Amino acid sequence: MNTQDTQLLVSVRDCKEIAPAIAGGCEILDFKDPARGALGRIDDATLSAVMEYCHHNSMTIPLSMALGELCEWSTEQISLYLPAEITYLKIGFSHSSGSRTWVSDWQNLIHGIEESSGHQHQWIAVAYADWKRAASFSPLEVLKAACDNRCAGLLIDTFSKQNGRLLDLLTPETLSEIIEQAKARQLKLALAGSLRIQDLEVLTDLAPDIIGIRGAACISHNRTSAIQESAIRTFRKQMRFHANSM
Numbered sequence: 001m002n003t004q005d006t007q008l009l010v011s012v013r014d015c016k017e018i019a020p021a022i023a024g025g026c027e028i029l030d031f032k033d034p035a036r037g038a039l040g041r042i043d044d045a046t047l048s049a050v051m052e053y054c055h056h057n058s059m060t061i062p063l064s065m066a067l068g069e070l071c072e073w074s075t076e077q078i079s080l081y082l083p084a085e086i087t088y089l090k091i092g093f094s095h096s097s098g099s100r101t102w103v104s105d106w107q108n109l110i111h112g113i114e115e116s117s118g119h120q121h122q123w124i125a126v127a128y129a130d131w132k133r134a135a136s137f138s139p140l141e142v143l144k145a146a147c148d149n150r151c152a153g154l155l156i157d158t159f160s161k162q163n164g165r166l167l168d169l170l171t172p173e174t175l176s177e178i179i180e181q182a183k184a185r186q187l188k189l190a191l192a193g194s195l196r197i198q199d200l201e202v203l204t205d206l207a208p209d210i211i212g213i214r215g216a217a218c219i220s221h222n223r224t225s226a227i228q229e230s231a232i233r234t235f236r237k238q239m240r241f242h243a244n245s246m
């Protein structure tokens, strides 16, 4: 794959953040509430508002949404309606390592949401670089489960932003092995986890399909503060610079 094809995903929490994210060069718009954790789901009112904004502005870039952790879903909630315009749905597996039913729980969630939405989404399984502390599964275990559950992709992220950044927790060699296996199985591969501009040299070598950011797009790298168009523009420009120097 040409490294110039790596797309930039930016996580936004509400309507106000959409315009600066797009103007800065975001190529996949991800809806996430950073105050609710690594994969915090935006509330229903915010979801309606962002979808209305996207319709009103005839937005065509791919949309993605974080659905939280599998363990947060109970059978009653599974009838959630999600618009067909949201291409990617991300789900994590923290606190599932002791569960014997996590795969069937996950299949029920996929089935329940797609039945109430009347649409098949592209599911992204999320593996955590700090998976032991998150009581989750190793990236290779999540990768295998993603293939068995007709996922479109695998995201490797960090669960706790206090446990270190992606590249502190997994070596480039380990990431490269996971990426190779994901690509061999036709899974889209995304990397995230407090990524910064200084990581782009290593990330460019790894050539993931998607690089995801929130903290690097915010004032002072504080992921719960507001998105800054200039921070995203600088990040995107550096992605291009490294890709062109390959």
Ligand SMILES: O=C[C@H](O)COP(=O)(O)O
Pocket (backbone or CB within 6 Å): 009, 010, 011, 030, 032, 157, 192, 193, 194, 195, 212, 213, 214, 215, 216, 223
């Ligand atoms: O999906 C990507 C995440 O929003 C990344 O967030 P972060 O850069 O704050 O770790």
